[in-house]
Amino acid sequence: MDFTFFAIVLLLAQGATADVGRTNILANDQVMIRGTIGAIVDNSSRFGMEQKVAMEMAIKDVYDETGQSCGLLMKASQREPYQTAVAALDLINKQEVQAILLPQTWEEASLVAEFGNQAKIPILSITDSTPIWATKKWPFLLQASPDQNAQMKVIAAIVASWEWHQVNVIYEDIDSFRSGVTPHLSDALREVGVEVSNLVALSPFDSSSLSTELERLESEQCRVFLVHMSLPLAEQFFVKAKEMNMMEKDYVWITTNPITSLVHSLNASTISSMQGTIGVKSYYPQQDPHFQNFHTRFRKNFSLENPDEDNHEPGTSAMQAYDVVRTVCLAMRESSNGGQQLLDKIMLREINGSYGRSVQFIDRKVAPAQIFQIINVIGKSYNELGFWSYGKGFSKTTGDRALYNTSMRHLGRVFWPGGPWTTPRGWIPSTNSKPLRIAVPTKSSFKQYVKVEHDNSTNTTYSGFAINLFKATVESLPFDLKYNFTPFYGSYDQIVEQIYLKNFDAAVGDVAIVANRYKHAEFTHPYTESGLVMIVPARTQNNNRALLFMKPFTKAMWALIGAINIYNGFVVWLIERKYCPELKGSALNQIGVLLCSAFTTLFSLHGGKLHSNLSRMATVVWLFVALVLTQTYVANLTSILTVQRLEPTVADVESLRNGNAMVGYCRGSFVANYLMEVLNIHQNNIKNYNSPEEYAEALRSQEIAAAFLEVPYAKLFLAKYCKEFIIAGPTFKVGGFGFVFPRGSLLLADVTKALLNVSESGRLRDLENSMIASVKCVDRESIDDMSSLSPSSFWVLFIFTGGTSTIALLLYVVCHKRFGHKTVWRLVLAVMRGWWHRKKSFSRRVSGVERSTSFSYTSYSSTHV
Structure with missing residues (x-):
């Protein structure tokens, strides 16, 4: 509408507006009024009533601070944009105000902004939100409340x-x-x-x-x-x-x-x-002192002007109106003229507002909250x-x-509608109780995950790991969820697109989580391992078997056997050298005899050739330990030699590309695009298959050199063909399997949480183990899986034999040189005899041993002397 025509119409309607009030604070006749502020309020609303009281307080506070006063003329709008425009024209043309404060709605502000711009009068709006373009179109429009x-x-x-x-x-x-x-x-x-x-x-x-x-x-x-x-x-x-x-x-x-x-x-x-x-x-x-002062005075003034109101607390609109009027009044004191000069002063001023914080305009707007x-x-x-x-x-x-x-x-705790303290879910199942229509793919290559069967009575049964897991997930939901399965005969990409088109409410099956599918739907947390692996035929590895005889024992075990052998041989040599001339001679000869004796003890018994009971004692214990070690070694070595080590026939993807080899993948899956776009395998070298049996046959006949399967499928395939095929190369990171829901589905978060509960409870693991066990064959162990035996398996035996040899050595060294060989054994027998007197006290048994020892020593000494 033409502005001039519109202004004429409004001027004709000026009589329809009414003054709400005029406020002038005059201490005496000599006080000069610096100017008049016009305000348009909705005096029928709580907003308007609070604003009126707050603006009058601002006028009085400025006078108390400066000794100068501003006039305040308020007109009613009744929240009618037409009335607001009429009031604004009256304030501009008749009352000649220097600035106008507007109500809270943008509709009223947008009408008056043009008037203020034409008359070059600042228009201050306390609307919650002013468009960015508005302050550029109308330079004299200011947003006086925080955005x-x-x-x-x-x-x-x-x-x-x-x-x-x-x-x-x-x-x-x-x-x-x-x-x-x-x-x-x-x-x-x-x-x-x-x-x-x-x-x-x-x-x-x-x-x-x-x-x-x-x-x-x-x-x-x-x-x-x-x-x-x-x-x-x-x-x-x-x-x-x-x-x-x-x-x-x-x-x-x-x-x-x-x-x-x-x-x-x-x-x-x-x-x-x-x-x-x-x-x-x-x-x-x-808690700010400025707010406390404002709050107290406002309650008093508001109760006087509005006795019918029960609550006298100020709202944000009251504080905003107070700050605006106070800002304009203080700017008027520094402005000799209105218009542009007053506008500049308003925007440059920074004052303490009703709550103590500074109020300042930035880009014609009060700083945001x-x-x-x-x-x-x-x-x-x-x-x-x-x-x-x-x-x-x-x-x-x-x-x-x-x-x-x-x-x-x-x-802290929140009181929600209806009285409960528990957090609402934010949604409820549809009130029409219509069951969810869930699509189930029928073209899965691995029926252990999802299987759809039809019988003669047109009944359809759904089974498999994914189906069982979904049922367990629904049971974990905190509410009853009704659903019906529906077979879907298209590809996996198509099933996701149908969910996007709202033809299905969800999809359950071995649907891979792929970034491209997120354009149409969303997925739960993956319920399987993620990844893509390459499976190739396996062959026996025959190299590096020359040192297999060392595999039964660890290096530490071999070192300990050698050490205990040498130690036991040394003890026997030391004790027996007095009686055997062949143990004497040159140092080189004695070392050779010692080593030979030490290691031949492992394989033969020389007890009859030993002359001392001490050496016989040490040898018998060591022979027992040696017997256990040799039998264990033979058993472990036999097991290792009968195991074949398998290795892949193709090392990595690079070998496939260099050899221009054919590869296979699951029909209808995303793997084909991954092979071409990521692994750079030519499209003509890619073939698809429908079942594990087809994969196995193609690999056996060398129709393909490798098959690329997602990790969940690879587990099932290798469980069935563990003797023929093996994983080669790295695991390529791709998404696992998940349940599919429309974008923005309210069910998604609850189903995902329930799925995680099933996983954390161990139910998911049990279902997966049950699925794999149904196709599991006897696995072939590799040499690397065979554990070499360490000293920790035999430490008791080593302590037994080492301790026995040490006791024999100590007895020989301590007693033989002082008393002779026979005295040693008499001493040993005396001590052992003392332990058999169980009915005597400990002190008397010790005394008996000492008397026996003393008697034997005296007899021995007298005889030899």
Whole structure:
């Protein structure tokens, strides 16, 4: 519409506007009024009533501080853009105000902005969100309240904290709320992996649409609702939701600043209909002395002007209006003229606001809010749960000592709608109780994973590991899930595409998790190992077998055997050298005899040639140990020599490419693209097969040199053909198998969690072991799998023989040189005889031994003397 024509129409309607009030603070006749501020308020709403009181307080405070006053002329708008435009023209043309403060809606601000731009009068809007282009189109338009778009990040963080994956967004269908929700909330939710399930716009003029929209939302599965609307419409909305039993268990309601900031002013009826709601609002530090002073004075003034109101607490709109008027008044003191000069002064000023923090305009906007408060409606009021700070996260307090966390769960327990303290899932199964239609692939090459059979009575049975696992997963869900299996005869890519087209609700089977398939669907956590391996024929390895005779024992074991042999031989040689002339002679001769005696003891008994009982004792024990060692060695060596070591016929993929060899893969799988695009195998060298038997036959006949199978398939294949084939080369990283769901499915998170519970409980492992055991054959061990025996298996025997030889050596050294050979044995027999007198006391047995020893020693000495 032409601006001039529109202005003429508005001027004709000026009589329809009414003054709300005029405020001038005059100490005496000599006080000069620096200028007049115009304000357009909705005096019928709580917002308007709070703003009026706060602006009058700002005028008085500036006068008290500076001794100079500003005029304040307020006009009513009744939230009608037409009335707002009429009031603005009256303030500009008749009252000649120097600046205008506008109400909270963008519709009103957008009409007046053009008037202010033409008249070069600063227009200060306290709307929650002003488009970026608006301040460029209208240079005299200033957004005088913090941009609330940051609160959309708070809401996204709340939703992500409780692991909800979809949200219903309900907003008032006016420009200010539409522009403040749709783009910013969608971006914030997308960053945390949450989708908007429904975007519902409610008309502020048609209350009958509330029931219709709520009924539609009630039939949906998503139970998380974000409400972004003005307080009058919100009051109607929640009362209707309460009547429709939508404020009960399993529902989640979140409100934004326009509602939350005025929860304190709601009547008992409205509060009771909002029980369990979570609210987000701008935060003002209430402990600050400036806020305490403002708070006390506001309560007093508000109660005087509005005696019918039960609650006298100031909301964010009151503090914003106070700060704006105070800023403009102080700027007027420094401006000799209005217009551009006043605008510059307003943007350059930095003042202490109602809560102590500085207020300053940046790019024609007040700096965005950095801290938001989170409340929980309960009882007759609300609980303050905590705070969210931009770039930091959630905390129970603010300030330098605050501890931050990315999850809201750390703020404590939340009272949810319906009274439960347990966290709602955020969704419920469809109210129409229609069973899920689940597709099952019929072309699986390995029937152990999924098998579809039809009988003569047209009945279809579904079996296999994937089917059993899905049933176990459904049993672990915290709710009853109804479903029906449906056979699908297409490829795996096609089954995923059908889910994208909503022809199926899910797919269960050996469907590989591949990045390309994420365009159409989402997957649960993999329930199998991931990877792709190359399987080739195996052949016996005959090289490097010359030293197999050393394999039965470890190196440490061989070293210990050699050492104990030499030690025992030394003991026998030392004891026997007195009686055997052949043990004497040159040092070289004695060393040769010692070594020969030591090692021949392992294989023959020389007890008859020994002359001392000490050497006989040491030799008998060592012969026992040697017998055990030789028998163990023979048994282990025999086992090793009868085992064939297998090696692959093809070493790696490079060998396949160089030899231009043919390879195989599962028909219908993603492997073909991987072989061509990643492993660079030519398309003409790739063949597909339908079963393990076809793979085996193709490998035996050398039709293909290798088969590429996913790790779950490879386990089954090698379990059946363990003697003929072997894995060669590395494992290529690809996705495992998973259950498939549509993108944004509300079931996905719960099914994934239930699947993890089945895995962690051991049920998944049992199902997999049972599947592999059904096809398992006797595995052939390789030499590397044969364990060489170490000293730890024989340490008792080595201590026994070493200890015996050491005792014999000590007895020989200590006793033989002092008393002679016979005395040694008399001493030994005397000690042993003493131990057999069990009925005597310990001291008397010792005395008996000493007397026997003394007697033998005396007899011996007298005889030899």
